[in-house]
Amino acid sequence: MAQVLEFKLPDLGEGLTEAEIVRWLVQVGDVVAVDQPVVEVETAKAMVEVPCPYGGVVTARFGEEGTELPVGAPLLTVAVGEPAGDAGTDGPDGGRAEPAGTASPEPAGTAPTADSGTQGSGNVLVGYGTSQAPARRRRVRPQQPAPATPGPRTAADGRPAAGAVPGHAVAPTAVNGSAAAPGAEPGPREAAEAADGPVPVISPLVRRLARQNGLDLRELTGSGPDGLILRADVEYALRAAAAQGRTTAPATAAEPPAREARTPAATASPAPAPVSPGGVRIPLKGVRGAVADKLSRSRREIPDATCWVDADATELMRARTAMNAAGGPKISLIALLARICTAALARFPELNSTVDTEAREVVRFDHVHLGFAAQTDRGLVVPVVRDAHARDAESLTAEFARLTEAARAGTLTPADLTGGTFTLNNYGVFGVDGSTPIVNHPEAAMLGVGRIVPKPWVHEGELAVRQVVQLSLTFDHRVCDGGTAGGFLRYVADCVEQPAVLLRTL
Missing domain, CATH: 3.30.559.10 (Chloramphenicol acetyltransferase-like domain)
Known part of the structure; x- marks a missing residue:
């Protein structure tokens, strides 16, 4: 029987009490190895990757990219104690139904199993490398349950409810980035990126700044090497839009509905203020906020x-x-x-x-x-x-x-x-x-x-x-x-x- 373990944002040390999610490195359904980096976060000190101390199947993620989480808030849940190849769903006859698209068994050693990290390593110090090389990721696709077999229950915040069995079909609210049922059409942004590929930007923070202000990066010409879009390019475009008297839409209007399994802390975060004709509002947080606090002190x-x-x-x-x-x-x-x-x-x-x-x-x-x-x-x-x-x-x-x-x-x-x-x-x-x-x-x-x-x-x-x-x-x-x-x-x-x-x- 698999066991669901919750991995929380670890103590960052040096008096740091919160971090901002910059980029998720795993998806719901991925098989992760012990000490594999699962998320990239930015603290007031640096941008670092956080390794997960458990090995198994990711069943839920908490917080969207750009969300600030306090130390101790849940990051994700991992189902451990069950081989990854046996992570299918129960069929109508009580047997195990393989996930859709499952290939023939792979040779031993090609992918980690979920029970390889039951004990966990405890190696979750921010800023330090993992104790072993990350294994090749495998996606365990959630299987749509038969009408007679209800899917797992989820709590209001997206966490698996009591009695939910990891490895069964995951409810849409717990799937980050792919919440729709199998076969659903991708959203506009996913379709555009699939067609043209991601826009090259100098850092995830630049991409987030454009997203918060409803700016389409594909309309910009980067001034960096090979057309790389810099932060100055985004800020110039926002100033130009403000000077022309155009107001950009909030970030929520430029993206499909939120697909994260959120914690109360994540949902309580205030939305960034849209650009107004008077100028651009840039939150004092992260490195910039830490510098401001230190200089003021x-x-x-x-x-x-x-x-x-x-x-x-x-x-x-x-x-x-x-x-x-x-x-x-x-x-x-x-x-x-x-x-x-x-x-x-x-x-x-x-x-x-x-x-x-x-x-x-x-x-x-x-x-x-x-x-x-x-x-x-x-x-x-x-x-x-x-x-x-x-x-x-x-x-x-x-x-x-x-x-x-x-x-x-x-x-x-x-x-x-x-x-x-x-x-x-x-x-x-x-x-x-x-x-x-x-x-x-x-x-x-x-x-x-x-x-x-x-x-x-x-x-x-x-x-x-x-x-x-x-x-x-x-x-x-x-x-x-x-x-x-x-x-x-x-x-x-x-x-x-x-x-x-x-x-x-x-």
């Missing part, structure tokens, strides 16, 4: 101050060129700046700290976990290089490259985005000379680096064209006074102008 709690200095970076650029000409892995400029930061923090540890407001204490760290600001299509994120003080230039370059690529792909884990003690902000990549950045709460300081450009400079008593950069330091005035902050910034500038100064700390 930083402004409320941290009495910050900023000092800055211009520095001649000509010798630093020459040193980097010489390093890369010597062979081996290329050294990035941000890696050299990070190495300078760690050396400066060793001299001025007051800036590598945080303030415990409840205890009224300043906590100084004996390690440097260096964060760096990275702009992505999903918003601003700050990945963290662990133990940056113990890394050389090559190791720093490799770690910056790894975290930057993960940030662009949206695969950073919560561990990659938390625990920083000091932040390096290279806003020069945006073509600006200077800035007064907001301290990344709960840290105590941030070093900003502007663009490096040729400028007139007095060098060795003569006017010359040199590569000049502006450095700025925003710091929490509770952890130190201006003298300490100025000393830190001056040491950084000295190392930029004369990299040989770093030899004292190597």
Whole structure:
């Protein structure tokens, strides 16, 4: 006898209490293996895949794509303890009727069985890979029951009711994305995608933004590589529609009726506001919402101050060129700046700290976990290089490259985005000379680096064209006074102008 197990949204850690469903990776009727990713969710920290600890047949899913669910809310139910090949329905004579379209038995080992995950692995940590490779998926198609054999009962929220036997015909309310009975005609959107294929977009969030505002992506021409539709393309189309005085239909008018088996939490989520002639409403949630909350808290709690200095970076650029000409892995400029930061923090540890407001204490760290600001299509994120003080230039370059690529792909884990003690902000990549950045709460300081450009400079008593950069330091005035902050910034500038100064700390 099969057993139905309910898999709930697991504890996400790092104080995260909710997540948004970005994309389902399984359908109702699919056979899943233990630790197979079943849904992609976005938290305030990252976009990650969630593995299911049970192996068996998916009998229901809860929540549409775009729905926010709290930790502990049901994600899906899985029927375990019954071989997947025996997941047909009872025939009129009491025997087992095979699902429609069932092929001849496959060789052993080609697909998982439902009883392979009865105990479950417990490996449901968000952001971590699965313990085994996902098996090839098989769809167990629900069989329409005979008139004399009623189908399983379902509760009001779409969950199997007491006494319902997994493996029997699934009620239409429990089937996500294919709620109609076998043989029913596909909806307009499904038919269009089947005919033309999915529209290439840069991320599921862009697709959801268009869906919420009733925008047909097939009418857009993407500005990305190979016609890839970017978020800017969607926002431009929405602004153009608003400027012409046209109001777009709500998301519910652009899609067929909801097909999800919903929980009360999912149905209670407010619908996104439609576009009005006055502009576009974009919810502050996910990464953007987390950034807004953190910056607001930083402004409320941290009495910050900023000092800055211009520095001649000509010798630093020459040193980097010489390093890369010597062979081996290329050294990035941000890696050299990070190495300078760690050396400066060793001299001025007051800036590598945080303030415990409840205890009224300043906590100084004996390690440097260096964060760096990275702009992505999903918003601003700050990945963290662990133990940056113990890394050389090559190791720093490799770690910056790894975290930057993960940030662009949206695969950073919560561990990659938390625990920083000091932040390096290279806003020069945006073509600006200077800035007064907001301290990344709960840290105590941030070093900003502007663009490096040729400028007139007095060098060795003569006017010359040199590569000049502006450095700025925003710091929490509770952890130190201006003298300490100025000393830190001056040491950084000295190392930029004369990299040989770093030899004292190597």
